Amino acid sequence: MPIDVLMPALSPTMEKGNLAKWLKKEGDSVKSGDIIAEIETDKATMEVEATDEGILGKILVAAGTADVAVNTPIAVILSDGESNSDIKAAKSAPPAKAKKPEAETQTAAAPKQADKAPHAPESKVAADPDIPEGTEMVSMTMREALRDAMAEEMRADKDVFVMGEEVAEYQGAYKVTQGLLQEFGPKRVIDTPITEHGFAGLGVGAALAGLKPVVEFMTFNFAMQAMDQIINSAAKTLYMSGGQMGCSIVFRGPNGAAARVAAQHSQDYSAWYSSVPGLKVVSPSNAADAKGLLKAAIRDPNPVIFLENEILYGHSSPVPKLDDYVVPIGKAKVAREGKDVTIVTWSMGMSYAMKAADELAKEGIEAEVIDLRTLKPMDTETIIESVKKTGRAVTIEEGWQQSGVGAEIAARIMEHAFDYLDAPVARVSAKDVPMPYAANLEKLALPSVAEVVEAVKAVCYR
Amino acid sequence: MAVAQKNPSDQAGPASGKSGSLPIPDFTKGQDLSAYETMLTIRRFEEKAGQMYGMGLIGGFCHLYIGQEAVVVGMQMALKDGDQVITGYRDHGHMIACGMDPKGVMAELTGRAHGYSKGKGGSMHMFSVDKGFFGGHGIVGAQVPLGTGLAFANHYRGNDNLSVTYFGDGATNQGQVYESFNMAALWKLPAIYVIENNHYAMGTSIERASSEVNLSRRGLSFNIPGEQVDGMDVRAVKAAGDNAVAWCRAGKGPYILEMLTYRYRGHSMSDPAKYRTREEVDKVRNTHDPIDMVRHRILEKKFANEDALKKIDGAVRDLINQAAEFATHDPEPDVSELYTDIYR
Numbered sequence: 001m002p003i004d005v006l007m008p009a010l011s012p013t014m015e016k017g018n019l020a021k022w023l024k025k026e027g028d029s030v031k032s033g034d035i036i037a038e039i040e041t042d043k044a045t046m047e048v049e050a051t052d053e054g055i056l057g058k059i060l061v062a063a064g065t066a067d068v069a070v071n072t073p074i075a076v077i078l079s080d081g082e083s084n085s086d087i088k089a090a091k092s093a094p095p096a097k098a099k100k101p102e103a104e105t106q107t108a109a110a111p112k113q114a115d116k117a118p119h120a121p122e123s124k125v126a127a128d129p130d131i132p133e134g135t136e137m138v139s140m141t142m143r144e145a146l147r148d149a150m151a152e153e154m155r156a157d158k159d160v161f162v163m164g165e166e167v168a169e170y171q172g173a174y175k176v177t178q179g180l181l182q183e184f185g186p187k188r189v190i191d192t193p194i195t196e197h198g199f200a201g202l203g204v205g206a207a208l209a210g211l212k213p214v215v216e217f218m219t220f221n222f223a224m225q226a227m228d229q230i231i232n233s234a235a236k237t238l239y240m241s242g243g244q245m246g247c248s249i250v251f252r253g254p255n256g257a258a259a260r261v262a263a264q265h266s267q268d269y270s271a272w273y274s275s276v277p278g279l280k281v282v283s284p285s286n287a288a289d290a291k292g293l294l295k296a297a298i299r300d301p302n303p304v305i306f307l308e309n310e311i312l313y314g315h316s317s318p319v320p321k322l323d324d325y326v327v328p329i330g331k332a333k334v335a336r337e338g339k340d341v342t343i344v345t346w347s348m349g350m351s352y353a354m355k356a357a358d359e360l361a362k363e364g365i366e367a368e369v370i371d372l373r374t375l376k377p378m379d380t381e382t383i384i385e386s387v388k389k390t391g392r393a394v395t396i397e398e399g400w401q402q403s404g405v406g407a408e409i410a411a412r413i414m415e416h417a418f419d420y421l422d423a424p425v426a427r428v429s430a431k432d433v434p435m436p437y438a439a440n441l442e443k444l445a446l447p448s449v450a451e452v453v454e455a456v457k458a459v460c461y462r
Numbered sequence: 463m464a465v466a467q468k469n470p471s472d473q474a475g476p477a478s479g480k481s482g483s484l485p486i487p488d489f490t491k492g493q494d495l496s497a498y499e500t501m502l503t504i505r506r507f508e509e510k511a512g513q514m515y516g517m518g519l520i521g522g523f524c525h526l527y528i529g530q531e532a533v534v535v536g537m538q539m540a541l542k543d544g545d546q547v548i549t550g551y552r553d554h555g556h557m558i559a560c561g562m563d564p565k566g567v568m569a570e571l572t573g574r575a576h577g578y579s580k581g582k583g584g585s586m587h588m589f590s591v592d593k594g595f596f597g598g599h600g601i602v603g604a605q606v607p608l609g610t611g612l613a614f615a616n617h618y619r620g621n622d623n624l625s626v627t628y629f630g631d632g633a634t635n636q637g638q639v640y641e642s643f644n645m646a647a648l649w650k651l652p653a654i655y656v657i658e659n660n661h662y663a664m665g666t667s668i669e670r671a672s673s674e675v676n677l678s679r680r681g682l683s684f685n686i687p688g689e690q691v692d693g694m695d696v697r698a699v700k701a702a703g704d705n706a707v708a709w710c711r712a713g714k715g716p717y718i719l720e721m722l723t724y725r726y727r728g729h730s731m732s733d734p735a736k737y738r739t740r741e742e743v744d745k746v747r748n749t750h751d752p753i754d755m756v757r758h759r760i761l762e763k764k765f766a767n768e769d770a771l772k773k774i775d776g777a778v779r780d781l782i783n784q785a786a787e788f789a790t791h792d793p794e795p796d797v798s799e800l801y802t803d804i805y806r
Contacts, residue, residue: 008516011732032509033528033726033747035740044734051513071517121801161618187618193648198607198641205611208596209546211618229638232601233608240587242580243803245596277804302805 002086003052004073005036007061010046015070017041021063028056030077037063037074054079123377125330129292129322137318145287145319146176146252146308149294150214152324154184157212160298163190163199164216164253173218174254174313200226200251204233207247207303214298217253220269220307226251234303235278250297252306255283256348256398257446259311263434266442268399270346271408273305274375280329281375283307285350286317289373292327300329307375309348332379334386338366341456342386344409345396346372349447352396352428356452365460375405383409384416391422392459396447401429426455486697491765493539497696498756499774500538501531504555505753506782507564508727511554511571515731519790520571524585527555529726532752533658534559536699537626537719540707544621548596548609549628551586552658552725556628560595562588564781568789576788581795582803596625603636605629606655610642613653613716624652624710632663634677640684643716647684650715654706655681657720658693664729665737678720686716693721694752724750 007017020038024030030050037048057078061068068074078086140148154160161184166173168181168191181189192199196217203213217223223230230251238246257266274281280302284290290308297304319325335350336357343353350371357367368386372379387393393413395406406427413425428447436442489497508526515524527534530552538559541547549556557567562578570577570588578588586600596612599605609627616623633639634657646653657677661668668675678688687709691702699721706717724746728735735743760766766774 006517008513009518010516010734012518012521032505044736046734049512051509115797118797118800193641193644195641195644197638198610198645201604201607201638202611202614202642202645205548205596205608205613206615206618207611208608209612209615211615228601228604229607233599233604237589237597238806239803240579240583241589241597241803242578242582243806244579244591245589246806280805 001079002057002082003054003077003079005048005050005075005077007039007068007070007072007074008048009070010039010041010044014041016067017070018066019061019063019068019074020045022059024056026056026059030054030056039068050077052077052079054082057082057084123330125377125379126328128327128331128333129325131320131322136321138321139316140287140319141314141316142284142287142290142308143174143176143178143313145291146294147178147180149291150177150298151180151183153295153298154180154188159210160212160214161188161190162214162216163192163203165192165194165218167191167216172216174310176308176313177216196222196225197229201229201233203249204229204247207234207249208237208245212248212298214250214252217251219258219265219310220253220255221265221267223251223253223269230273230279230303230305231276235276238302239278246301247303248301250294250304250306252294252297253308254310254313255307256309257430257435257442260437260439260442262437266435268397268430270307270375270397271399271404273307274378274405274408275403276376278303279376280304281307282329282373283347283375284373285312285347285371286315288317288319288325289327289333289371291319292325293329293373295324295326296329299326304329307347312348327373330374330377330379332373332382333371334368334382335371336367336369338368338390340366340390341392341394341460342368342370342383342390343394343396343452343456344370344372344383346375348398349396352447352449352452355449356456359449359453360456363462365456365462367456378408378412380412380416383413387413387417388420391420393421393425394428394452394455394459395425396428396452398430398446400432401427402432404429423459423461426459428452428455486695486701489697489700489759491763493700494756494760494763494765495774497532497535497539498753498760498771499778500535500559501696501753501756502775502778503564503781504531504535504558506778507558507568507785508554510782510786511568512727512731514568514572514786514789520585521573522584523551524571524731525552525729526725526727526731527552529746529752530658530660530693530723531555532696532699533656533693533721533723534628536696537656537703539696539700540703541626544594544623546594546596546609546612546616546623546625547628548605548612548625549598550602550605550630550633551598551600552630553586553588553598557588557590557595557598560590560593562590562593562595564785565788568785569792572789572792573794574789574792575795575799576792580799580803582799603629603633603638606633606636606639606642609655610646610651610653613646613651614649617649617651622711624654624707626654626656628656628658630663631657631659631661631668631677632666632671634680635663635671639680643681643684643686646716647681647686650713652710652713653716654703654710655686655716655718657718658723659720660723660725662725662729662737664733665735667737676720678718681716681718686718688718688720690720690722693723694746694750694755696752696756
């Protein structure tokens with residue numbers, strides 16, 4: 001059957017173009033790849049190649065014609081044994097082959113009014129595990145709790161391995177991986193070269209093949225080098241593959257401000273990662289949560305960003321002595337109950353919050369403190385329930401204010417509890433500056449207990 | 463470790479017929495016919511994709527593999543089941559060579575429900591766990607650490623599989639490529655890096671972008687052996703692939719193959735390719751086309767006559783037409799798919 005040559009679109013936005021000239025004439029034989037015409041748009045001149053073999057039977061649009069609409073038949077190619085008389089026959093035959101896709105295209109380009117985005121599904125998260133009465137509580141540092149979590153999961157699953165800079169022989173730059181090399185050997189506890197972009201990508205590749213890497217960044221500041229692999233490869237592949245291929249991988253390491261290491265080594269990435277669909281973001285404040293959440297993160301079939309804190313590594317707190325203590329990802333914890341104001345924070349922010357709550361109690365203000373623990377998916381319900389009770393909220397974060405997690409929390413409170421609010425939500429955050437080195441300036445750049453107390457009093461109109 | 467390179471500073475053109483140090487072994491009748499059919503399937507698929515792009519059925523970016531068919535087809539002939547393949551965004555040919563269904567690939571290009579990624583990935587993002595195809599990646603060079611990770615997984619599990627990571631001459635200037643080379647060599651990972659040197663990184667010729675244009679030498683400082691191969695001759699590709707595969711399976715670590723090849727079309731559909739002359743394209747096409755070369759050989763050796771080849775041509779054309787038909791009429795994904803496959 002004769003084949004129509006259509007006016008091609010050179011980009012999805014092109015609607016029409018000029019047919020500049022014909023390079024073949026009627027009766028010429030053409031094969032795939034031969035240039036038969038040139039067309040012009042306001043952006044470029046392009047060559048039209050034949051995509052079928054045959055004879056250029058008839059030119060339908062003359063050279064020099066302007067504003068030829070995309071998909072207009074511009075010529076007809078005849079196959080072996082066909083002549084121009086076949087063109088007519090083909091034209092009168094039921095729907096010309098080229099027309100169909102055109103109609104389809106229009107439907108595709110202009111979605112029906114009814115095609116509104118469906119509501120995002122709500123995720124239901126299991127509650128924390130019950131700790132049986134009489135369970136022994138062991139005081140340990142966050143560092144030890146994280147190490148134990150990795151060791152337990154490595155014992156349980158051969159596919160789990162740890163890689164990063166200085167994780168093996170050096171025992172971890174912050175000693176979080178202490179003893180793992182001795183127990184699991186160099187095949188599963190792997191020192192990498194200083195090559196964040198490379199080993200993050202290598203980890204994702206291994207995870208796509210079914211392994212469960214725990215990738216340590218010496219600090220998350222260095223993960224900036226690996227951001228492309230974390231976002232573009234780890235977070236998006238499941239979606240881009242229509243659910244066929246995902247990756248179970250944990251990226252962990254210290255995040256946020258350490259002490260006196262200045263701008264390039266003191267940054268909170270909570271807001272950065274928690275804005276990305278496909279990632280889960282966890283950031284614990286104490287040893288028990290660190291252990292339970294890291295175990296959950298390693299078992300999670302999705303990429304998990306596990307933000308630790310250098311200053312908290314050495315802090316001790318009680319951890320239940322249970323064989324398999326796993327804390328579900330996605331559930332916030334009410335760390336202190338109160339009726340007057342809700343303080344929402346996580347990780348290092350909890351230190352400011354709990355101290356501020358103690359001080360406020362002395363002045364008769366009972367603060368409820370929520371430890372988010374997971375930043376994505378965020379446990380909006382726990383925040384909203386609390387704000388409905390207190391009518392006031394303060395957020396604390398070590399990150400910058402613009403587009404921060406505090407901004408997100410404030411927006412959710414406005415969306416879901418506007419009528420319950422007795423005051424605007426207040427945000428305590430890092431100041432809008434790179435972290436200074438000088439001790440006095442550094443202190444000013446970070447949130448403080450005094451700022452939290454002040455913010456709480458402001459929302460309580462005290 | 464001996465590094466198998468000859469004429470280190472000599473950048474052989476795609477049409478030079480240059481290959482590794484070994485003579486190119488002939489194909490059997492079966493190999494020649496099979497290579498012919500697969501390469502033709504890729505070419506016809508890509509021509510059809512270009513046509514459908516022109517009709518507005520395919521959106522966004524669409525990078526065609528026309529001219530480079532011998533690279534993936536020859537390499538695939540050197541692999542076994544269980545080996546993994548990963549590449550960048552010029553990926554349709556790799557999918558077809560891996561045995562993925564042209565219908566599913568074309569339906570993904572048109573963004574339809576029965577595309578390999580349910581229409582959510584598009585031209586640059588398709589995968590098939592069954593066929594060992596790990597994508598389809600849109601960021602130049604990002605597939606190189608990922609492919610190295612696939613090799614790492616094979617090494618970790620102690621199996622006999624290897625990964626083949628394809629990337630272009632443009633990607634060889636990305637830092638993560640060398641981070642990967644270093645780790646692969648350090649840990650002796652079974653990774654074959656296939657550099658598809660088509661001489662143009664979008665509009666920038668290799669001479670304008672690379673201080674060392676012999677890309678097979680890019681592994682030198684990591685002690686990774688490399689060789690230049692005539693990527694237009696499927697037999698040369700297969701022979702070099704066999705050699706690299708043997709090296710990797712013997713536990714000697716990674717291997718680099720620089721395939722000297724050429725793309726006939728622009729970088730993507732919206733590239734008018736004004737940075738090179740029509741004569742340059744025609745010269746390769748008329749004297750060193752990968753499919754024409756096999757076709758001539760088949761006729762010369764009487765592996766098949768014109769009629770038999772016409773039959774193959776017809777069958778390939780039918781297959782591609784069916785794929786196009788399917789991809790045109792398959793429905794778009796249900797709106798409920800918007801929120802699926804973000805987490806599992």
